Amino acid sequence: MKLYKAAFAFLPALLLAACAETPMGPTAQVLPGPGKDYGTFLQEQNFCRSQAAAAVHGQAGSQNRKALYGGLATTALGAGLGAAVGGGTGAGIGAAAGALGGGLGGSAYSNSQQGGIQTQYNNAYVACMVAYKNVLPAPNAGYMPQQ
Secondary structure, three states, X not given: OHHHHHHHHHHHHHHHHOOOOOOOOOOOOOEOOOOOOHHHHHHHHHHHHHHHHHHOOOHHHHXXXXXXXXXXXXXXXXXXXXXXXXXXXXXXXXXXXXXXHHHHHHHHHHHHXXXXXXXXXXXXXXXXXXXXXXXXXXXXXXXXXXX
């Protein structure tokens, strides 16, 4: 029984850690264009980061709400099934199982959506930076794939 109490004590922290977030910055590298001074590049970079953040604004919150609603629905479903099978005690067990399963499923859903949000952020950032005549690094010339 102590294991169950310990698991429920850490569950909120685990679920919050798996929530989707607005990206902190790009994961794509962009370099200053030929002859561009670094100060100008930094100004363009800051502007493009704000544009990319605006492009994905609200998406993380939307995905997290969907996950929360799914968790609430599975909690209610678990309570209903538990009550139908085992009465009052079964309702509590079913609600706990539904909350645990729904919470884990919802957090996995939010976490999986993070990659899509990051990709959209990167695309907006790179498009903005390239419009300012900045360049993407060239692929490694020493690498030749086998055919």
